[in-house]
Amino acid sequence: MSARDKILEVAQTRFAENGYAATSVRQIAEAADVNPAMIHYYFGSKEDLLRAALEQALEPLTEAVQAMQQSREASPEAITRTLMGLVAAHPNLPLLVVREVMLPGGVMQAHFAENLAPRLGGALPDILAREASTGRIRKDLPPAIGALALMAMALFPFIVRPVAEKVLDLDLDDAQLETFASHISEFVRRGFAP
Amino acid sequence: MSARDKILEVAQTRFAENGYAATSVRQIAEAADVNPAMIHYYFGSKEDLLRAALEQALEPLTEAVQAMQQSREASPEAITRTLMGLVAAHPNLPLLVVREVMLPGGVMQAHFAENLAPRLGGALPDILAREASTGRIRKDLPPAIGALALMAMALFPFIVRPVAEKVLDLDLDDAQLETFASHISEFVRRGFAP
DNA sequence: ATTGAAATTAATCAAACGTTTAATTAATAT
DNA sequence: ATATTAATTAAACGTTTGATTAATTTCAAT
Numbered sequence: 022m023s024a025r026d027k028i029l030e031v032a033q034t035r036f037a038e039n040g041y042a043a044t045s046v047r048q049i050a051e052a053a054d055v056n057p058a059m060i061h062y063y064f065g066s067k068e069d070l071l072r073a074a075l076e077q078a079l080e081p082l083t084e085a086v087q088a089m090q091q092s093r094e095a096s097p098e099a100i101t102r103t104l105m106g107l108v109a110a111h112p113n114l115p116l117l118v119v120r121e122v123m124l125p126g127g128v129m130q131a132h133f134a135e136n137l138a139p140r141l142g143g144a145l146p147d148i149l150a151r152e153a154s155t156g157r158i159r160k161d162l163p164p165a166i167g168a169l170a171l172m173a174m175a176l177f178p179f180i181v182r183p184v185a186e187k188v189l190d191l192d193l194d195d196a197q198l199e200t201f202a203s204h205i206s207e208f209v210r211r212g213f214a215p
Numbered sequence: 216m217s218a219r220d221k222i223l224e225v226a227q228t229r230f231a232e233n234g235y236a237a238t239s240v241r242q243i244a245e246a247a248d249v250n251p252a253m254i255h256y257y258f259g260s261k262e263d264l265l266r267a268a269l270e271q272a273l274e275p276l277t278e279a280v281q282a283m284q285q286s287r288e289a290s291p292e293a294i295t296r297t298l299m300g301l302v303a304a305h306p307n308l309p310l311l312v313v314r315e316v317m318l319p320g321g322v323m324q325a326h327f328a329e330n331l332a333p334r335l336g337g338a339l340p341d342i343l344a345r346e347a348s349t350g351r352i353r354k355d356l357p358p359a360i361g362a363l364a365l366m367a368m369a370l371f372p373f374i375v376r377p378v379a380e381k382v383l384d385l386d387l388d389d390a391q392l393e394t395f396a397s398h399i400s401e402f403v404r405r406g407f408a409p
Numbered sequence: 410a411t412t413g414a415a416a417t418t419a420a421t422c423a424a425a426c427g428t429t430t431a432a433t434t435a436a437t438a439t
Numbered sequence: 440a441t442a443t444t445a446a447t448t449a450a451a452c453g454t455t456t457g458a459t460t461a462a463t464t465t466c467a468a469t
Binding site for chain 1: 232233234235236237310313314317318319320328332336339362366370374375378379381383384385
């Protein structure tokens, strides 16, 4: 494994676990067993390192979102399952995204608002419209509510689950996650057609 | 307003908006119009300042949770409404809690695991049991799933809403929040009795 | 008016920060 | 074998960090 890759890998975990500000370049360098200067050699700056780490981490997510949006197969169930799979494959992803992309004060907030939010947010109306056209949701429901419900569902594997596991001291297995995924999907549908 | 109170107020917003690590003692002092040494004079250390800020911010929350647990009036609707009211009254609360208490790497994580998590998490089984005894939820549902669903609902006003508002570029009014609160409560019930 | 504690200030500390530099080794191309 | 580029290192840069110190002001109680 190259020095560059090792830096990127360490940065991803550290930034996700401790946050950008609380993680020093020297810490990353030491954990990756490289000279601190290598980070600037390869990435230019600490912020660019985070950008690179996020880009790599978010790639499968944006790919999945676009694929779902275009394939016209997006349903609450499909979204939930896709997101859960992504998180299972990349355990660092949720924390990294929540910390530095979604929460205010995050380093990548501007980048998020300009590039990612429109793409993610833009996909939701399409999904809603498709659900409405098949008669699965009420047509008179305010779009904001529908989008919010869908969003709440999509956020579950990213935020709610890790936090809830911590508070409840749970360690959910795959079967339980499957059960809950179906519950969440049902929620979205019910929210639309009570 | 005393210097101490001003420091505490500024610290609450800054820590919530930018995170603990990214907020310097000097920044807080300047924003509070106070000499940096005053922070150590009143609070001892930066970490103790965060502890004080969190304690003050969390007071209404823990009070509300305990009150609900003891009054035996806790229902999904009541929980959602209470939490939403708390957040409306203290807009900094969610971010502060999420950043430094719930997410790993947060400064107060140990304090959270030892003191707050048991109290919050401990209340959920009681609420579940009460719902089961009145026949409003299925008795054969795995407790973990029920608690998780309830937790997901409780987390909405804290995490999902601000993030979703950002992604969807929404600015939800009270009526919409009411609507969504009822949808969430319905979700918990439906999740139990589909 | 004096005293003494509390509040506040300016100045300073060592440590850690992100970053840069210059020099050196390793690898590749000519 | 030589020249060129890439990778890596150790050391130092100036700045900012949280924290401390000593001196000063504030102000109520005597």
